[in-house]
Amino acid sequence: MGIQLYLYLSAILFMIGVVGVIARRNAIIVFMSIELMLNSVNLTLVAFSAFLGDVTGQMLVFFVMTVAAAEAAIGLAIIISLFRNKQTVNLDEINILKW
Amino acid sequence: MVEQLLQSLSRFLPETTLTVALCSTVVVSLFLGRKSQATLFVALAGLVLATWFSFDQMGVSETIFSGMVAVDPFSVFFKLLVGLSAILILLFSLYSSEVQSTLHRAGEYSALILAMALGMFLMAGASNLLMMVLAIELTSLSSYILAGYTREASDSSEASLKYIIYGAVSTGVMLYGISILYGLTGATDFYGINRALTEESVNSVALLVSIIMILVGFGYKISAVPFHFWTPDVYEGAPITITAFLSVASKAAGFALMMRFFKVSFIDANAVGLPTGVWTSLQGFEWNKIVAILSVLTMTLGNLVAVWQNNLKRLLAYSSIAHAGYMLMGVVVLSDKGLAAVLIYFMVYLFMNLGAFYVVMLVANKTGSEDIDSYKGLGHRSPLVSVAMVIFFISLAGLPPTAGFIGKLFLFAALLDATWIWLAVVGALNSVVSLYYYVRVVRNMFLRDPEGNAEPILFSTPQLAIVMLLLLPTLFFGLFYSPMVELANASVMMFGIR
Numbered sequence: 001m002g003i004q005l006y007l008y009l010s011a012i013l014f015m016i017g018v019v020g021v022i023a024r025r026n027a028i029i030v031f032m033s034i035e036l037m038l039n040s041v042n043l044t045l046v047a048f049s050a051f052l053g054d055v056t057g058q059m060l061v062f063f064v065m066t067v068a069a070a071e072a073a074i075g076l077a078i079i080i081s082l083f084r085n086k087q088t089v090n091l092d093e094i095n096i097l098k099w
Numbered sequence: 100m101v102e103q104l105l106q107s108l109s110r111f112l113p114e115t116t117l118t119v120a121l122c123s124t125v126v127v128s129l130f131l132g133r134k135s136q137a138t139l140f141v142a143l144a145g146l147v148l149a150t151w152f153s154f155d156q157m158g159v160s161e162t163i164f165s166g167m168v169a170v171d172p173f174s175v176f177f178k179l180l181v182g183l184s185a186i187l188i189l190l191f192s193l194y195s196s197e198v199q200s201t202l203h204r205a206g207e208y209s210a211l212i213l214a215m216a217l218g219m220f221l222m223a224g225a226s227n228l229l230m231m232v233l234a235i236e237l238t239s240l241s242s243y244i245l246a247g248y249t250r251e252a253s254d255s256s257e258a259s260l261k262y263i264i265y266g267a268v269s270t271g272v273m274l275y276g277i278s279i280l281y282g283l284t285g286a287t288d289f290y291g292i293n294r295a296l297t298e299e300s301v302n303s304v305a306l307l308v309s310i311i312m313i314l315v316g317f318g319y320k321i322s323a324v325p326f327h328f329w330t331p332d333v334y335e336g337a338p339i340t341i342t343a344f345l346s347v348a349s350k351a352a353g354f355a356l357m358m359r360f361f362k363v364s365f366i367d368a369n370a371v372g373l374p375t376g377v378w379t380s381l382q383g384f385e386w387n388k389i390v391a392i393l394s395v396l397t398m399t400l401g402n403l404v405a406v407w408q409n410n411l412k413r414l415l416a417y418s419s420i421a422h423a424g425y426m427l428m429g430v431v432v433l434s435d436k437g438l439a440a441v442l443i444y445f446m447v448y449l450f451m452n453l454g455a456f457y458v459v460m461l462v463a464n465k466t467g468s469e470d471i472d473s474y475k476g477l478g479h480r481s482p483l484v485s486v487a488m489v490i491f492f493i494s495l496a497g498l499p500p501t502a503g504f505i506g507k508l509f510l511f512a513a514l515l516d517a518t519w520i521w522l523a524v525v526g527a528l529n530s531v532v533s534l535y536y537y538v539r540v541v542r543n544m545f546l547r548d549p550e551g552n553a554e555p556i557l558f559s560t561p562q563l564a565i566v567m568l569l570l571l572p573t574l575f576f577g578l579f580y581s582p583m584v585e586l587a588n589a590s591v592m593m594f595g596i597r
Contacts (some may be wrong), residue, residue: 014275021268030264032523035269041278048282057278058288060229064274067236070268074243078259094257 006047014039027082027089031075040069107163110156110170112219113149113178119167120145120501121213128206136193136202142209143189146216150182153220159596162226166288169226169359169594174436176590179224180445185216185347187453187569188340196464197249197327197338205238214241215344219352226363226594228277228290231356232270235320239266242345246337258336264327265319273316281307289363290595296381297369303382308388309582313360314393318354321423324396334416341462342412346419351445354426358441359593361386362433366596367576391431395525398424402532411459411469414536415452418495421533422448428526429510432517435591440509442587447576450461451494454569459567466554471540476549481556483563485544487570492537494573497530502576505583 012099020033034096076077079089086094123145124138125364127252131137153175160171168174189212192198198208225231242265244417255372281287284295284307295301318326334342338490365386381385401421415458425538426448429441459469461484466473478485505531576583 014271016273019270021264027260027264031267034264034271037268038274041271041274044275044278045281050276051282052285054285057281057583060278060281060287063229063233067232067270068237070240071263071270074240075263075267078243078247078256078263081247082253082256082260085256093262 003051006043006077010040010043012048013043021026025091027079027091027094028076030091031072031079034075035068035072038064104164109164109169110159113152113156113182114151114217116152117145117213117220120327121210121217122341123137123208124210124213128210133336134202135443135583138209139192139208141188142213145213146182146185146189149216149220150179150186153178155180160592161584162594166290167227168221168224168563170224171594172590173359173593174355175223176442176586177351177554178220179218180351180449181216181223181348184344184351184449184453185212185486186343187565189214189459189567190346191340191343191453191460193463194559194565195328195338195340195460198340201249203376203444204248204251208245209521211241211245215245216348219348223355224350226282226290226359229287231360231366232274232277234352235273237269238349239270239320242341242349245341246333246345248338248341250487253414254336254338255338258333260335261328265326269315269319269326272312273408273455275316276312279305280363283309287535289360292530293366293381294447296365297367300382303384306354310384311389314389317353317357317360320450321350322420323393323423323427324400324420327420327482328399329563330420331413331416335410335413337461339353339412339456339460342416343453343460346415346456347449347452350419350423353443354430354445358433358438359466361430362553363593363596380488387431387433389517390427391522394427394431394522395422396424396524397421397427398529402529405536406532408536409471409541411471411474413541414471415455415459418533418536419452422452422495423528424529425507425510426524428514428519428522431519431522431540432513434513434517435588436513436516438591439584439587440506442515442590443509443583444506444582446587447494447502447573450572450576451503453489453567453575454491455495455522457565458484458491461562462533462556471543472550474540475547476544476553478545479555480553481558484556484558484566487545487566489541490570490573492541494577496534496537498534500574500577502573502580502583505577505580 013021017037021030026032042064045057045061107542122142127141128138156170156175162169215238221234224232226523243259243263246262247256249255283301286292286295322330364557365380367381398421401417401424405414426441426444429437463469494501497503497507511523
């Protein structure tokens with residue numbers, strides 16, 4: 001199998017993530033879509049890393065995973081603090097400030 | 100290997116100091132009770148030390164930790180800028196009612212400000228894609244939390260949520276761009292990318308896509324249109340001290356990283372027949388046209404939307420978007436002259452923008468409102484602070500004899516020098532528009548009678564001293580600008596670039 005197939009797959013995953021962020025209105029699902037985007041990045045990095053015979057790409061993957069975990073942790077904390085104030089996680093109802 | 104690491108560590112002293120200070124604030128807030136300002140002072144001491152150690156690094160030019168971080172005049176300049184603004188922000192915090200009313204959480208506040216400053220110090224020096232991502236993330240993650248610091252106010256946590264969603268998406272897009280760039284060049288450090296692009300030609304469409312995706316990440320960090328949507332909401336919802344910090348330091352670090360990335364990765368070192376300081380891009384890749392379009396969009400939208408704002412914090416948010424647009428004009432040129440103009444602008448911007456936010460904070464402490472209407476008659480109620488505000492606004496609009504004029508002058512000079520005349524004209528027209536909304540506030544302060552309560556507002560001496568600390572440089576550098584210009588000219592040098 002060539003590298004193209006992996007790149008197509010990761011591009012498709014990335015697009016699904018982007019569409020999810022734009023289309024879904026539930027903050028938690030938006031965060032899941034962001035995770036999908038970051039994981040498609042990991043797939044690209046691993047594919048290139050194997051293709052180039054260079055381990056740097058695989059090392060990058062670990063850092064991307066760490067960043068994703070930290071982002072998810074803070075994101076969920078913020079959602080909880082907002083939920084305490086407004087009793088909703090629907091982005092359409094979170095509109096004191098103009099978007 | 101070990102010697103190399105030890106050598107690198109000695110050059111990493113400012114960052115190490117910040118890390119130690121960060122841990123100390125956590126420990127101090129654990130032991131010294133939760134109702135004291137002690138942590139703010141520990142953070143202040145750490146920042147002063149770190150800034151001092153960066154000052155010590157002036158004149159050094161090398162990369163440390165096998166090319167991860169560059170310590171050169173360019174990064175030292177931005178470390179000083181970030182350090183100075185963080186120190187000022189902590190001084191503001193001592194008098195901010197938002198911070199003082201939640202003193203039981205001052206430990207977290209100081210620790211997160213230090214973490215943000217650490218991230219920005221690393222952004223100033225990062226010369227590897229990995230370091231770049233981690234530095235941006237460290238800064239962003241701390242600022243997401245700080246934006247929602249007053250968690251009792253629901254607009255604060257809403258601002259925080261919007262911030263993290265926009266931030267996480269643009270980080271994702273930027274990482275995807277980075278993964279493509281890594282695939283094309285097989286390198287992660289900027290110098291390696293430059294070598295790879297010099298030696299072999301790559302697929303130009305893939306290169307363009309990856310650069311645009313990386314630009315999304317930078318654009319979000321410096322709040323360039325069309326990645327600016329978070330800016331007004333976050334600036335309005337966050338505590339004023341944090342808003343001021345984001346508008347100056349975060350933007351400066353973003354610009355530093357962006358300029359280093361483009362200049363180091365895409366400079367054509369073999370281009371012949373060019374005078375020093377002018378440079379061409381590798382593989383005929385005209386990324387600066389993209390940046391020129393971003394710049395025009397950013398300043399025009401920022402200025403036009405600012406005209407309609409009634410909340411002063413939101414107005415200053417749009418004004419800061421417009422200022423990012425002006426500074427992008429310098430990035431378009433990216434010759435030594437263009438870089439120096441951006442550095443000069445940042446020095447000026449530090450004083451005038453922090454000054455404007457500080458006055459907004461002082462007034463909001465007393466009147467509890469940030470609406471432009473609540474500034475009616477302020478000139479009679481508190482003359483000194485109002486006059487200071489007028490001077491900050493004149494400087495932001497770029498009129499002589501203030502420092503803001505000098506900043507704009509050098510930007511336009513660099514543009515005309517590089518024959519980007521149409522861009523300079525757009526910039527000048529924008530400055531005229533910006534005058535309108537600044538004058539609107541000034542008119543409210545001096546030509547309108549106060550509504551209702553007309554008693555004088557009194558401020559304490561230290562509060563006024565901080566106003567003076569910001570006001571004097573704004574005036575002084577407007578008249579005697581040569582030290583500023585010399586510092587900027589000495590600081591444009593990046594490691595490995597002639």
